[in-house]
Amino acid sequence: MKKRAFQAALPYTIPIAVGFLFLGMSYGFLMRSKGFSVLYPMLMSFFIFAGSMEFVTVNLLLSAFHPGHAFLLALMVNARHLFYGISMLDKYKNVGWKKFYLIYGMCDESFTVNCSVTPPPEVDRGWFMFFVTLLNQIYWVSGATLGALLGYVIQFDTKGIEFVMTALFVVMFLNQWEESKDHRSALTGVGCSLLCLLVFGSGQFILPAMALIILCFTFGRRKEYKETTG
Amino acid sequence: MTTLQSIFTIAAVAAGTVLTRFLPFLIFPEGKTPPKYITWLGTVLPHAVIGLLVVYCLKDAVFSASHGLPELIAMGFIFILHRWKKNTLLSIAGGTVFYMFLVQNFF
Numbered sequence: 001m002k003k004r005a006f007q008a009a010l011p012y013t014i015p016i017a018v019g020f021l022f023l024g025m026s027y028g029f030l031m032r033s034k035g036f037s038v039l040y041p042m043l044m045s046f047f048i049f050a051g052s053m054e055f056v057t058v059n060l061l062l063s064a065f066h067p068g069h070a071f072l073l074a075l076m077v078n079a080r081h082l083f084y085g086i087s088m089l090d091k092y093k094n095v096g097w098k099k100f101y102l103i104y105g106m107c108d109e110s111f112t113v114n115c116s117v118t119p120p121p122e123v124d125r126g127w128f129m130f131f132v133t134l135l136n137q138i139y140w141v142s143g144a145t146l147g148a149l150l151g152y153v154i155q156f157d158t159k160g161i162e163f164v165m166t167a168l169f170v171v172m173f174l175n176q177w178e179e180s181k182d183h184r185s186a187l188t189g190v191g192c193s194l195l196c197l198l199v200f201g202s203g204q205f206i207l208p209a210m211a212l213i214i215l216c217f218t219f220g221r222r223k224e225y226k227e228t229t230g
Numbered sequence: 231m232t233t234l235q236s237i238f239t240i241a242a243v244a245a246g247t248v249l250t251r252f253l254p255f256l257i258f259p260e261g262k263t264p265p266k267y268i269t270w271l272g273t274v275l276p277h278a279v280i281g282l283l284v285v286y287c288l289k290d291a292v293f294s295a296s297h298g299l300p301e302l303i304a305m306g307f308i309f310i311l312h313r314w315k316k317n318t319l320l321s322i323a324g325g326t327v328f329y330m331f332l333v334q335n336f337f
Contacts, residue, residue: 018319019318019319022319022322022323023322026322026326040236040240043240044240047240047244048240048243048244048247049247050247052283053243053247056283056286057239057240057243060239060243061231061236061239061240062231064231065231065235065238065239067238067239067241067242068242070239070242070243070246071242071243071245071246072246073243073246074242074243074244074245074246074247074250075246075249075250076279077279077283078246078247078250078251079250079275079279080250080275080276080279081247081250081251082250082253082254082268083254083268083269083271083273083275083276084251085250085251085252085253085254085255086254086258086264086268086269089254089255089258089260089264092255093260099255103251103252103255104248104251104252106251157330157334158330159330159333159334160326160329160330160332160333160334161326161330163301163304163325163326163329163330164322164326165287166284166287166288166301166304166305166325166329167304167308167321167322167323167325167326167329168322169280169283169284169287170284170305170308170309170325171308171312171318171321171322171325172280173280173281173284174308174309174312174321175318176276176277176280180277185274185275185277185278186277186278186280186281187281188278188281189277189278189279189280189281189282190281190282190284190285191281192278192282193281193282193284193285193286194285197285197289197292201293202289202290202292202293205289206282206286209282209285210282213275213278213282214271214275217271217274217275217278221267221270
């Protein structure tokens with residue numbers, strides 16, 4: 001039963017393996033170039049297992065000690081998981097102890113596969129989703145570890161390598177822009193954040209920006225609702 | 231930051247992340263349906279958060295000596311490269327190398 005589920009899950013994760021190994025390696029390499037030992041990216045990629053937040057955590061570790069701020073930032077950057085969770089309430093039912101790991105390892109990519117792929121009838125659904133999640137986490141942790149190990153061997157001028165995080169988010173932004181016709185959400189995000197950055201400064205603009213984004217959405221929705229109902 | 235402080239910071243980030251994953255399953259145990267407002271937020275918030283993260287990456291560059299000019303040029307480069315090749319990994323790698331070239335030679 002497990003073997004079948006593994007064989008069904010593996011092909012769906014191959015493209016993810018390419019992306020995760022590349023991004024994981026750049027993350028591990030970045031951490032190494034900032035002077036962290038290989039243990040850091042290895043353990044962080046395992047315990048946090050949320051790519052964007054791991055990149056952000058590199059910055060947090062290099063600035064002043066504010067664990068409360070780090071916790072809130074993780075909540076907000078990963079707020080999308082709340083909605084993945086809501087979408088998966090039904091799918092993760094009746095899978096036994098595996099449910100715990102399915103939730104723990106629910107990253108963007110595992111969510112996408114588990115949410116959209118229906119395994120063939122002879123394959124156990126719980127084990128299929130389990131292997132999708134597990135394989136993806138293995139790719140990510142291996143990538144991060146390999147990248148940091150490479151950082152010990154290869155030496156070159158790494159000035160500016162932290163831009164990999166900006167590049168990642170810019171490309172994600174462009175991809176989302178292409179996928180949806182309604183750009184109000186994306187523009188609200190950029191607009192509110194820029195405004196708060198200028199008003200509150202770089203140290204503490206994230207919280208007000210997030211509040212402002214939710215506020216804009218909530219008011220915009222009310223207005224729309226009123227307009228449609230007359 | 232000391233090693234102990236680093237561990238606390240990582241633990242705080244891990245705790246926050248784990249909470250975002252488990253919360254829906256704790257609030258809505260099997261059988262309960264979430265309110266429409268929450269599910270709706272789930273469809274619009276991801277786009278805005280990526281915008282927020284882009285700005286987050288640029289937060290220090292904007293106030294630096296070069297006022298974010300190399301970042302802006304590199305982002306333009308990514309935009310063109312991504313429009314042309316439509317390859318996510320290529321755009322990320324190309325953009326990063328281009329930025330490194332810029333800051334190591336001109337800024």
